[in-house]
Amino acid sequence: MFKNILAIYAALVLSIGFSGNTIAENMMAGNMMVKDAHSYANLDEVSSDHLHLDLTVDFDKKTLSGYAEYDIVRQAAAVSSFIVDTRDLTIERVEILGEGWQPTTFTLAAPEAVLGAKLTIALPDNARKLRIYYRTSPDAAGLQWLTPQQTAGKKHPYLFTQSQPIQVRSWIPIQDTPALRLTYSARIKTPKDLFAVMSAVNDPDAARDGDYNFTMPHRIPPYLVALGVGDLHFKAMAGNTGIYGETYILEAAAAEFADTYEMVKVAEKLYGPYQWGRFDILMMPPSYPMGGMENPMLSFITPTVVAGDKSLVDLIAHELAHSWSGNLVTNGDWNDLWLNEGTTSYVENRIMEEVFGVERAKMEKALSSQALRRELKTLDDIDTSLYVDLAGRDPEKAFSGVPYIKGQLFLLYLEEKYGREAFDPFLKQYFTAHAFQSMTSAKFIAYLKTNLMDKYPGVVSMEKINEWVYSTGMPDDSPRPTSDIFARVLQDQQDWLAGKISLTDIATTNWTVHQWLHFITNLPEEMAVGRMAQLDEAYHLTASRNNEIAHAWLLQGLKHDYKAILPRLKAYLPGIGRLKLIRPLYKQLATTPGGLVMAKEIYRPARPGYHPSAQKVLDKILGE
Numbered sequence: 001m002f003k004n005i006l007a008i009y010a011a012l013v014l015s016i017g018f019s020g021n022t023i024a025e026n027m028m029a030g031n032m033m034v035k036d037a038h039s040y041a042n043l044d045e046v047s048s049d050h051l052h053l054d055l056t057v058d059f060d061k062k063t064l065s066g067y068a069e070y071d072i073v074r075q076a077a078a079v080s081s082f083i084v085d086t087r088d089l090t091i092e093r094v095e096i097l098g099e100g101w102q103p104t105t106f107t108l109a110a111p112e113a114v115l116g117a118k119l120t121i122a123l124p125d126n127a128r129k130l131r132i133y134y135r136t137s138p139d140a141a142g143l144q145w146l147t148p149q150q151t152a153g154k155k156h157p158y159l160f161t162q163s164q165p166i167q168v169r170s171w172i173p174i175q176d177t178p179a180l181r182l183t184y185s186a187r188i189k190t191p192k193d194l195f196a197v198m199s200a201v202n203d204p205d206a207a208r209d210g211d212y213n214f215t216m217p218h219r220i221p222p223y224l225v226a227l228g229v230g231d232l233h234f235k236a237m238a239g240n241t242g243i244y245g246e247t248y249i250l251e252a253a254a255a256e257f258a259d260t261y262e263m264v265k266v267a268e269k270l271y272g273p274y275q276w277g278r279f280d281i282l283m284m285p286p287s288y289p290m291g292g293m294e295n296p297m298l299s300f301i302t303p304t305v306v307a308g309d310k311s312l313v314d315l316i317a318h319e320l321a322h323s324w325s326g327n328l329v330t331n332g333d334w335n336d337l338w339l340n341e342g343t344t345s346y347v348e349n350r351i352m353e354e355v356f357g358v359e360r361a362k363m364e365k366a367l368s369s370q371a372l373r374r375e376l377k378t379l380d381d382i383d384t385s386l387y388v389d390l391a392g393r394d395p396e397k398a399f400s401g402v403p404y405i406k407g408q409l410f411l412l413y414l415e416e417k418y419g420r421e422a423f424d425p426f427l428k429q430y431f432t433a434h435a436f437q438s439m440t441s442a443k444f445i446a447y448l449k450t451n452l453m454d455k456y457p458g459v460v461s462m463e464k465i466n467e468w469v470y471s472t473g474m475p476d477d478s479p480r481p482t483s484d485i486f487a488r489v490l491q492d493q494q495d496w497l498a499g500k501i502s503l504t505d506i507a508t509t510n511w512t513v514h515q516w517l518h519f520i521t522n523l524p525e526e527m528a529v530g531r532m533a534q535l536d537e538a539y540h541l542t543a544s545r546n547n548e549i550a551h552a553w554l555l556q557g558l559k560h561d562y563k564a565i566l567p568r569l570k571a572y573l574p575g576i577g578r579l580k581l582i583r584p585l586y587k588q589l590a591t592t593p594g595g596l597v598m599a600k601e602i603y604r605p606a607r608p609g610y611h612p613s614a615q616k617v618l619d620k621i622l623g624e
């Protein structure tokens with residue numbers, strides 16, 4: 001029935017041309033209880049405050065099997081069933097604990113494309129716990145199984161999970177909505193020579209005997225349950241930080257991320273105590289489809305950011321920032337993703353400013369807000385609002401630059417309007433007041449009104465706030481981050497293009513990765529291919545070992561039909577799984593018939609090495 005209400009709102013909003021205020025006003029006035037459109041769970045009737053997992057990892061069969069046990073918390077007087085989300089799971093049996101363990105009945109509905117299969121379990125009145133015995137499918141969307149050949153060490157396989165936004169249901173039958181919070185514990189059995197780590201308390205000195213135990217003492221949303229298994233070792237860094245990974249990368253990663261503890265300390269100063277005990281990093285295999293994932297106590301990080309010069313460590317600041325925005329205060333459903341990612345992008349940049357200085361922070365803001373403005377032109381109008389109604393759609397679709405960068409610019413706008421003296425304490429208090437709770441746009445706005453807007457009347461209007469959150473496109477007066485250093489870069493570029501100077505006149509020796517990225521991404525669309533060759537000869541860009549620079553350059557190479565990049569492109573694409581780096585290149589290739597043929601030649605042998613979610617995205621781009 002809630003879907004209908006949303007549908008009516010959507011229709012209304014569309015018919016009045018998305019002026020913005022309707023949803024906000026109705027949500028606030030009516031205090032609407034929002035049911036997560038991406039979960040079947042009957043949270044309002046029954047939920048759980050603790051999960052215990054007992055799973056065996058089988059690399060030959062590519063399955064996890066065992067059980068998930070829930071402590072039952074009844075929310076309503078009469079409850080007859082416990083409904084959980086599943087995807088491609090085989091449910092073997094379900095037991096409840098009343099007077100001893102006994103079987104109970106269940107029905108697994110036919111799977112639905114976006115949501116998966118609803119599992120309805122009969123819940124007798126005396127049930128205090130229930131256990132679901134199950135096994136995963138080798139194609140589980142939230143798992144990637146790597147053969148030894150696909151790892152760096154080549155000797156041992158590697159398994160990792162990716163649960164956000166709604167993939168945890170493909171490896172745990174669970175009430176898969178961020179409106180739920182629960183603690184968890186786990187016993188994970190692996191082949192003897194492997195090591196398991198989770199988004200929980202990890203013991204780097206645990207006996208490597210294939211039997212590992214974990215506890216997560218804080219209540220977290222289900223999408224933050226995470227597991228990694230492989231030939232993993234540990235290297236301690238300063239304070240509460242350290243690195244897990246295959247041995248080949250431990251030293252390099254520890255050097256690259258040596259400032260992590262400093263980041264923790266500056267974030268604490270700004271936003272209050274770090275609540276999670278340790279902040280460790282798990283180095284993922286190169287096929288990891290993302291940059292990073294903020295799994296609590298153990299962020300998962302792509303090796304593509306180990307550049308040798310700390311140029312890409314904003315990713316660490318980002319995942320760390322989620323320890324406040326996202327993991328402590330969590331979006332109530334995926335329509336409000338901006339509350340996680342926008343707030344995090346803002347906090348990330350504040351951390352970068354403290355640790356690496358204001359110029360670097362400015363450059364990073366300028367790069368990302370420029371990228372957003374380019375991306376906005378490619379998005380459907382409806383997807384350019386911070387709050388998006390994703391009912392009936394895959395919530396993966398919400399992960400564009402909009403929640404990240406438009407969200408960041410919204411907070412930057414507030415910071416500029418109220419000044420850091422007022423805005424910093426506000427944000428800190430927002431995190432503290434809502435720690436371990438979920439948040440919605442309407443709740444955020446109400447809190448903002450009481451704790452900032454009403455205190456300093458006349459600074460920002462409610463219309464403006466609603467425009468930021470509920471309207472499409474960018475407000476006219478949105479911040480436009482710039483950098484003097486970048487202005488110089490573009491001036492040099494223009495002078496060179498105009499023939500006033502030659503490349504040797506540009507003082508690039510001390511350019512940072514950010515300056516190179518700005519230079520490359522701003523090359524004009526209409527530019528003779530000979531110019532590309534000149535740049536390459538002067539700066540060896542095709543050979544760049546920095547994955548971001550290489551990405552930006554290869555993309556320009558394709559756009560300008562500069563064929564000398566092709567051998568590098570053919571080596572680059574199969575070796576990297578991070579979608580942000582490879583999707584635009586495949587997409588660009590697919591714009592010409594010849595390019596599409598080449599893309600398929602590169603993709604087909606590479607496909608088995610990519611993550612299931614990456615395969616899905618790339619299959620679609622290439623029509624495979």
Ligand code: BES
Pocket residue numbers: 164165290291292293294314315318319322341396399404580
């Ligand atoms: N929470 C995201 C990872 C994510 C992205 C999960 C998409 C599910 C779908 C993570 O915190 C993130 O934002 N990663 C970015 C980092 C970047 C913006 C610094 C990434 O992976 O590129």
Ligand code: ZN
Pocket residue numbers: 318322340341344
């Ligand atoms: Zn994030």
